[in-house]
Amino acid sequence: MKFKNFVEFSSYLDDLGLFHMDLSLDRMEEFVRNWGGKESFPVIHVVGTNGKGSTSSYLTSIASEYGLKVGTFTSPHFVTPRERITINGSMLSGGEWCSIANQVMETAPDAGLTYFELLTCMALVAFKNNRVDLAVMEAGLGGRFDATNTVDPDLTVFTPIGLDHEKVLGSTIDLIAADKADAMRENGIAITAVQVAEAEAVLKRRAAELGCKLYSIDEFGTVADLKPSLVGEHQKQNAQLAAGAWKLFCEKADLKFDEDKVREGVGKGFIAGRLQIVNAGRTFILDGAHNTHAFDALEAELKRSGLKPDAIVFACMRDKNLDPVKETLFRLTDGPVIACGIKDNERAYPFADLAAVLGERAKAAEDIDEALAMLNSGDRTVLICGSLYLLAAFYTRYPEFLEK
Structure with a gap:
């Protein structure tokens, strides 16, 4: 057992370095290979520049209205890393964090996981241990080499793509969109928010190459009277994206799409620090x-x-x-x-x-x-x-x- 308590684990995590990145998926793929829990639960993967956290929050809340047990992985955290992994919106105890971290270390002892990779692995283990019905996983940075991109999603959701992290992802919308577009899967399903023309073109081109069915929120009839709990006109767009994504997920998971439950869900979603x-x-x-x-x-x-x-x-x-x-x-x-x-x-x-x-x-x-x-x-x-x-x-x- 590597970690005896949460303080010990936190110290280890800090030593890894919050901003240390190594853009490859080898370490994550080694963990996923050894772990063997990849098919334990369906995954909705949320990728983009702005609105990822809000959209993930709405999806989690909608799923909860259906009575599903939902695991959510988001970033960054504000006060404690425990904010990043929740089950039905609630953080896990420090003791459970230690137990999960030790499971990850036993599964891939020599993988050399980075800060974000370790937390991603821990989210996967936590969701399997808690037998979630659905995992909503927010990408950290980009798509192509993001640690969350090692799990094959049932649905990929693209929030608006803009300029950010240019030194890592590229200096233009096209380059950034190309990186994020690699979150799509061959013969998969994806939905996108309204994008600027350059990003939309890149997403469509990559979807065609992969044979991935890419829907635009424009193609979906909006859910009337959506009143998102978060403030701002842009939150209405995030809420409609979550509603459209949920409709696609319902089709895949053989669930009945219920507009009332969707309205309830987006009315209860919460994430701090958004207006x-x-x-x-x-x-x-x-x-x-x-x-x-x-x-x-x-x-x-x-x-x-x-x-x-x-x-x-x-x-x-x-x-x-x-x-x-x-x-x-x-x-x-x-x-x-x-x-x-x-x-x-x-x-x-x-x-x-x-x-x-x-x-x-x-x-x-x-x-x-x-x-x-x-x-x-x-x-x-x-x-x-x-x-x-x-x-x-x-x-x-x-x-x-x-x-x-």
């Missing part, structure tokens, strides 16, 4: 927008709802192209933009440099505590955005807002 409005002495708008596509959606929703933040706390990773985001930030508020550091995050943009790049209306703060202390008493509404790791620092301070 989440909370009150902690002042109103905070928490949003994980960290690329141009997501910032466009954030700006549109703030305009639609008449919200204008008095100040913004912003952080991002050092590889971020700040030009388009910078313009949006200063349109969103007439007040200051606080460039915030993220402690113990080697990829974070150094806060002093970030403030210098953002310009004269920007202020620098070492971390979230300093940023919040810098707010004026008149700053009644504050937007915190730019990085999920920044939100994680906020949730560490206010963990009560991680739940619905």
